[in-house]
Each structure stands twice: as C-alpha cells, then as structure tokens.
C-alpha cells in the first residue's frame with residue numbers, strides 16, 4: 001500500500017491513476033474534500049483528515065510500504081506537517097519515503113522553499129530509505145487557459161525574469177517510476193526541469209503563436225491571488241502568512257531568474273521531457289473546444 005498525501009492536488013491527480021494502472025494499491029490523504037473524488041482517481045482507500053494531526057497520520061501509515069508526500073500550498077504549517085509525516089512514516093517502519101520538494105529548495109527567501117528544506121533535512125536524518133524530487137514551476141498551473149481566451153497572459157512577478165518549468169505529467173511519471181523501482185532510487189535527490197527557461201513575454205508569445213493571434217503579458221495583482229484562498233481555520237494568522245508568503249515570492253522572482261536543467265528528468269523518463277511548446281500544443285484542442 002502506498003500513501004499519497006495532498007491526494008486531490010495537481011500532482012496526486014496525475015500520480016494516483018498511474019499507480020492504480022500498475023496495480024499498486026493506493027491510500028490517499030486529503031484535508032476536507034470528498035473521498036469519492038480520490039477513489040475515482042484509482043485510490044483503493046481514502047482518509048479525509050488534517051495531516052497536522054498525529055492520530056490521522058498514525059492511521060494513514062498503517063500497513064503502508066511507501067509514502068509520496070506533497071506539502072500543502074502556501075500553508076503556515078507546511079514544515080511542521082512535513083516533519084510530522086516523516087516522523088510518522090519512520091515510526092511505522094515505512095520502507096521508502098518519496099518527498100515532492102521543489103527545485104532549489106535552498107532559496108531561504110522563499111517561504112515554500114524554506115519549509116521544504118526543513119522537511120528534506122528531517123527526512124535525510126530519519127534513517128528511512130528516501131528519494132527527494134525537486135520539480136521546477138508547474139506548466140499545468142500557468143494561466144494559459146485565460147491567456148488563450150482573453151489574449152492576456154498574467155503573471156504575479158516580473159514579466160522579464162525567466163522561470164524553469166516542468167509538466168506535472170512528467171513529474172508523475174517519475175514519481176511512479178521511483179515508487180515502483182524503489183531501491184534503485186534510495187538516497188537520491190533529482191532536480192526535475194524541462195528544457196528552456198521562459199519569461200512571461202515569451203510564454204505569451206508562444207500561446208499567441210498557437211492561438212494564431214497576439215497574446216501579451218501583463219502583471220497580475222497579488223490581491224487577485226490572495227482572494228482565491230478565502231478563509232481557513234488559521235484566520236488572520238493564515239491571511240498574514242499568505243500575504244508575507246506572496247510578498248517574498250514576488251520580491252525574489254522580481255530580482256532573480258529561476259533556472260533548471262533537463263538532464264536528470266530526461267534520464268529518468270528515458271525520453272525528452274515535455275517542453276512548453278509541446279505542452280501547449282497538446283492542450284490546443286481542449287483550449288479551442290472550451291476556451
């Protein structure tokens with residue numbers, strides 16, 4: 001049994017079907033949504049509960065041979081949750097812990113990177129076989145659908161800075177391979193990036209080329225992003241954290257490129273990673289049908 005956390009997130013929605021298709025039993029853990037949505041992905045068991053709760057984690061680890069852990073997005077307790085998941089897995093004698101971290105987790109100015117570095121450190125010292133995956137920014141979460149519809153590609157940080165990207169489909173393929181092959185990947189850390197490094201202007205131009213019309217890049221106001229989060233149990237503390245989180249993110253990406261290298265991903269996939277033009281081209285029919 002493999003435990004996948006953040007079981008209805010961007011990564012798990014692509015990983016769980018791959019594991020299920022290979023005949024691997026999966027238990028999904030999600031916070032509050034519908035268990036049936038995770039079952040529909042192919043999970044044989046689902047736990048709906050807070051990964052910050054040790055009792056939930058102890059239950060989630062029962063009979064588990066491997067864990068694929070994804071930390072929650074822009075969450076004030078991402079590091080504490082990750083450390084708790086690592087400790088619960090080690091206590092349960094889990095045989096392989098795969099941690100979905102982030103490319104350049106060592107960038108301490110970024111809250112989501114800093115949190116992942118804490119979890120990586122705990123994992124490396126936990127005495128349990130582990131593999132760390134460090135993906136670049138996800139292609140799937142770019143605002144390309146709206147860009148195709150409105151002719152404006154919006155990004156929260158500098159339109160001139162370059163970012164390394166990876167398709168979550170490729171990340172899921174690597175996750176499934178690493179979980180299935182196990183020991184070959186014990187102790188490894190893989191940086192996962194496609195070829196190329198893109199400014200917002202270049203992404204807009206690429207979408208425009210496919211759409212057959214001009215698409216321009218425009219700066220997205222942070223308030224629009226913060227508005228997506230609504231209220232949670234962390235109340236004002238959570239809102240303050242997310243504001244600081246995005247302020248730090250914008251400050252860093254305004255002043256630095258986020259570069260990656262495709263060699264490790266190419267080797268693990270045994271083929272060329274999906275790059276942005278191929279990713280967008282594959283989605284073109286869906287975008288044209290439902291812009």
Ligand SMILES: NC(=O)c1ccc[n+]([C@@H]2O[C@H](COP(=O)([O-])OP(=O)(O)OC[C@H]3O[C@@H](n4cnc5c(N)ncnc54)[C@H](OP(=O)(O)O)[C@@H]3O)[C@@H](O)[C@H]2O)c1
Nearest residue numbers: 006008009010011030031032033050051071072073137138
């Ligand atoms: N976006 C990027 O470009 C990028 C790049 C590299 C790394 N990452 C990292 O990837 C991670 C997010 O992965 P994702 O995009 O697959 O997830 P996601 O789409 O943001 O979904 C989050 C999932 O986590 C679950 N969750 C949240 N808080 C939880 C809690 N306290 N206990 C249990 N489950 C909880 C949610 O449950 P419900 O479904 O019930 O709400 C949801 O299923 C983040 O750590 C992010 O930093 C993102």
